[in-house]
Amino acid sequence: MDPFKICEGIYQVGGPDMTSPDDCCVYLVDLGYPVLIDTGAGKSWRKLLSNLERLGYSPRDLKLVVLTHCHIDHVGGAPFLSEKHGVPLAIHELDAAAVEEGDDRRTAASWYGIDLPPFKVKRRLVGEGGVIEGGVSPLRWIHTPGHTPGSISLLADNGLYKVLFGQDIHGPFYASFGSDLDAWGASMRKLLDLEADILCEGHFGIYRPASEVREYIEGYLRSYGRL
Secondary structure, three states: OOOEEEEOOEEEEEOOOOOOOOOOOEEEEEOOOEEEEOOOOOOOHHHHHHHHHHOOOOHHHOOEEEOOOOOHHHHOOHHHHHHHHOOOEEEEHHHHHHHHOOOOOOOOHHHHOOOOOOOOOOEEEOOOEEEEOOOOOOEEEEEOOOOOOOOEEEEEEOOOOEEEEEOOOOOOOOHHHOOOHHHHHHHHHHHHHHOOOEEEEOOOOEEOOHHHHHHHHHHHHHHOOOO
16 A cells, blocks of 8 residues: 555555554654654564655654554654654653663563664653644644553644544553553543544544544444443
């Protein structure tokens, strides 16, 4: 699969059918400057960079990588982008220690059989939410714990569409991840209240229109007995 445009200023540049089977879906948001959401597991960084170039971007253009949580399939490429290209990394403070300590259980690196060297993040996201400013539209982040303590989701609103990046809102949930199903249920209700038009999910692709987004989230709430 080739990288593609989802809507104005938003692209998918990585994923299991695009870069490597181990990768999450990786998204690029152009706020007037490009921001990458997650990085994949790390083995496919050359393909990821090639996809950026096919869309007219280079690693030097990236102003920030936002890591939605600490798992290897989302953060594995982050050390390369940070060390080789100087791209700053952001993650919620509650998941920061897992990557900075290279914890192979909390990062799920042991699941994938991938070594994750400890790496530093430049920006710790603190609290329940905030905005990454820039360009024609801001990118809002929302603390959505449940899958991990520091999981976040993001919302881009270009005036035409509200695009929700809900990477692993489907789970899974394990004690070794620090998962909390009650916290997750509350997080999903936060996301439903956003009434997004498009959902960019972490492993299963793009959902639209708003009715499909709602059904996707409510379907998981029902399956886990939280609706």
